[in-house]
Amino acid sequence: MGSTGSGSFSDYPGSRPKTDGQGAGGGGASGEDRCARAFSSNLEEVEQCEYFRTNGDVPVTGTALSIEQHGRLFAVDASGQKVGALPTRLNYLADCIAAGFSYTGRVNASASSPVASVSADFAPTAP
Numbered sequence: 001m002g003s004t005g006s007g008s009f010s011d012y013p014g015s016r017p018k019t020d021g022q023g024a025g026g027g028g029a030s031g032e033d034r035c036a037r038a039f040s041s042n043l044e045e046v047e048q049c050e051y052f053r054t055n056g057d058v059p060v061t062g063t064a065l066s067i068e069q070h071g072r073l074f075a076v077d078a079s080g081q082k083v084g085a086l087p088t089r090l091n092y093l094a095d096c097i098a099a100g101f102s103y104t105g106r107v108n109a110s111a112s113s114p115v116a117s118v119s120a121d122f123a124p125t126a127p
Contacts, residue, residue, distance in 0.1 A: 035096035038123040040108065043075055043084025046116040051081040058110040058118050059083055065120055067103040069094055075105070075120055083107075084118050100127025 046052055051059060059065075065075045065083060073086040073093055086093070093103065105122035 034092060035101050036124055036126060040121045041086055041090060043118045043120065044087055046084040046118050049082040049084055051077060051083045052116055054081060058112050058116050059107050061107050061110060063107040065105045065107065067093065067122065069097060
C-alpha cells in the first residue's frame with residue numbers, strides 16, 4: 001500500500017521538477033493548463049486519517065470534499081477533517097493551490113471493508 005508517483009523526488013512538495021526532458025516538467029505539448037482540469041482519485045491512508053479515526057467509518061457517497069495542503073495534499077470534509085491523502089502523482093496541485101486555484105469535489109465511492117477506501121471527483125475553481 002504505497003503511494004503512486006513517478007518514483008522521483010520531484011513527486012514531493014518543495015522539490016524542484018526535472019527540466020532535462022526525462023519524464024517530468026510540463027506534462028506534454030498539449031498546451032492545456034493542468035491546474036484547470038477536473039480529476040478523479042482514490043485517496044490514500046484513509047484509515048490513518050482523522051475522519052476514519054473519529055467516526056470509525058468512511059464518508060458516504062456524495063460527501064462534499066475540498067483539497068488542503070498540510071505538508072502533503074489531503075481531501076478534507078466540510079468540518080476540516082482529513083479524509084485521505086492524494087497520491088503523490090497529484091503533487092503538482094500544490095503549485096496550483098499556491099497560484100490561487102481551489103478544488104472541491106464529492107465522494108463517488110467508499111467502502112469500510114476489507115480495507116477503508118474512498119474515491120472522489122474534484123473540479124477546480126480558477127483564481
